[in-house]
Amino acid sequence: MTVNQNIIRLFAASTLLASTGAFAHGYITTPGTEARGYLCDKQPENSNCNELRGNSQSLEALKGFPASGPADSQIASAGTPYKVLDEQSPLRWVKKEIESGPMEIHWTFTANHRTAKFHYYMTKQNWNPSAALTRDSFELEPFCEVDYNDQVPPMALSHMCNIPERSGYQIMLAVWDVADTANAFYNVVDLTFDDETPEGWKHGGTIIPSSDLKAGDLVRTRVFANGSEVSGLATRLEITQDTQAYVWSYALATKINAEQSEIQSGQVNTQAEFVPVYGSNKIFVSKASDITSVEIQIEQLPPEHDVTITGVEGSYEIQDGSVTINFEASATGDTMLVNATLYDHGGAPLAYEHAVVEDNASHSFAITPVANVQADHHILKLISSPKNGGDNVHENFDIMFKEPSTGEYDYSFPEGLGSYVEGTKVFQPKNGQIYQCKAFPYSGWCNIWSESASQYEPGVGSNSSDAWDEVN
Template identity: 40%
Template sequence: MIKQHSLLSPQLTKIALISSLFIAQGVMAHGYVSSPESRSYKCKLGHNTNCGPVQWEPQSVEGLDRYSESGPADGKIASAGLSQFSQLDEQTATRWHKSSIKPGPNKFSWHFTANHTTRDWRYFITKSDWNPNQALTRSSFEAIPFCAIDGNQSRPPVDVTHDCNVPERSGYHVILAVWDVGDTVNSFYQAIDVNISGKGNPDPDIPDAQWQDIGDLNPTMNLQSGDMVKARFFNKDGEQANLTTSITINSPQEGQKNNWPHLLATEINNQHKSLAAGQLGKDGKVVPAMGQNNIYALKTSDIRRAEVQIVKDQKPDPQVNVGGLKDSYVIQSNEANVDFTLTSTEKLTVDYIVFDKNNAQVAFGSTAVNNSTESVIINIKNAKPGNYTLVLKTKAFSLVQQTYEFKLVNDSTDPGDDGKDGQYDYSFPEGVSNYKAGTKVIQPKNGKIYQCKPFPYSGYCKQWTSTSNNFEPGVGSHWKMAWDEK
């Protein structure tokens, strides 16, 4: 007998087992920087927009460990080299929302959705002369971390906070927080966008003025001509209506989502001395930017919060007239064609969905209507007799929904129907409390019609619940005591 040998040497087998263990455990380890909020966490909070899938899982920015000796490639550091999170690698002076911090002692907090044995945490900061409009590379950051915390190869609590001294900087910088997991080959990368307060004098009329971030101007959507955007300001007593600043969109170009925030920020800066909107530079000046802008108030001001309100120009709802929709349609060869017309004086797309009596979707589609009347035929396959609901939805300036009900009935001329006339009072179990001697119902489960027997058996006809169906026509164990098949 020939003895079979493993294709792997004992050493390779051991390595394979260890690698499998690392992979299995690595999937479990996840976390993000919760304060000051990291770039990915701000995506989840909505402070950063157009982030892609990282908004759902800021804890999953995981790549190879031991930055900067290895780790993600230059230009892909913020995403940890993961293509699904590549939006995080965009880098301009105005792309990301920033947290305001000061040099010196600061607290950095992590939240772990799956805490794990830890080697260490390390924090790197961009150099004083870094270019915020270039992709993040190793040359963007100081080579030595300004803060390093030993993990002692132990599992941290779900939330952990580190005390770190941030170097002297001024203006916009990126802090790269790296969590080196202790028993896998991966690390978690969190880019943190910060404004570090300097000693600049943003307004010569206000000595030693300093700004505090009180809100955001986010490029959330494109606007239409006639729409209005307001910046509203609040102190501890409530809204200060006299400070409200607004713009009205005059053209589609002004309404582009990267344009109108710049216009509103400019208007805020023109109208106010103690309020500003834009990006805070190293010189302490706040300059409006395309896309995302921060809203600031002087620390000497009592304003503590700003909100942005979009007021849509109220245009009339799109009108779609439905014609020719019947109360009932006939089932033929297990199919039914529901036909009707749609008429509109506008260019619209009308979406439709058909639901059966159990609210299961049985058909859907859409039809374009351009200042015309269009015929629609909805084919329902495997059709069953009973009640149905048609939902029409139209979106132009606003969403308009219309709902209609109709029935499907068996074809009385269908040979397979055994000559039944297809007429009935209810589709079982609808109206069950009203059943009496002579009541006719159609049983959707088999398409047959049953008539409630005369007294004294008619009382059984209404004795039905979803958990007690002994007298259910054609189905229950004692249905013949209550019903006659027609």
């Protein structure tokens, strides 16, 4: 039987292909210091929080923190139904190592609103990590505040903040104030300012519970010393029944600790002992050994069935009060019943279509809302059920509906790339907006673009505002 081998390099982010529903717009994705909800969802290192899968963008509440916003004891969840985020103890959540001083903070948006500001808070040095988060847990003077002047940020944004002096376990609260609604988005980030590695050991890797596994799958360590793999030090965990990600991570860490003397795994307790947890487990190697790193390899059987969706755009212009969304669904491994529902930002269904897609065949969908639609964020949710039984396949698409553009432009991006000069106007089909190339010397950046280097892409690149102005 063919085996799909996924070599997961430790410290790298993993991606979930299925999600379950979200009607909101952004989260902290700073490499190495990702938000708590993000580590339950897109990069699932946290455990026992599966309800966040596909919903880590959804932590939205009234803006105005600390005077308003989510209630005390509900700050981490922003008062949403995802109450699991409000659980709090010293070992409940994966903590990311950090140092005080300048740090670039990254946001990723699934729907980018006009923005008033970003503001950041840190827990007090003597806060109680065993108690629910309240305003009294934090220094209520933001240590960093970034005004955005009611502009629309690109889909990926970063800015610099100066992290205050702290030690031990701390929590950063990041707040994104939306300009054109009454709400803000709230993310907490679990941090540690101390190196918890016991004396005589060094950090060699991390077990990241990236996905659930099925019977017949295999997880094993790959141990490297001086650039060469040492197969005799590998630990193998055969999956004999369907197993959730946090369970096999705990089982692998436990087995490593039982089999190996120069490799240990888990979180470090106050007695400097390695304690496996149901979630992300660090891997430590003895300094007295020649071991340099440990990687995790997951070998998975091919999926029994799947559905691939192509053709969904990120934004659509409203024409005569309506929008038509055309896309194609392709089934493999089984005949699939594909259900497609379009929701508005508030979660109200606007249109529905379903079709039976035969194995190794495709079907074209055309979703047209049955009522007049508004320019706003929408979501297309697909649930596909296999004819012969098994798990459903879920996929969501965040979509922006835009009013028809009335402005004139010179090119539809990336048409004309290389000829953009000061004053050139381009239409960005990804968000329906028009952008104008800035004056010299910034105009030189307008022509810098490729699929692998898109930071100056108008409206959506991380450095778009350096080169382009949005035309209202």
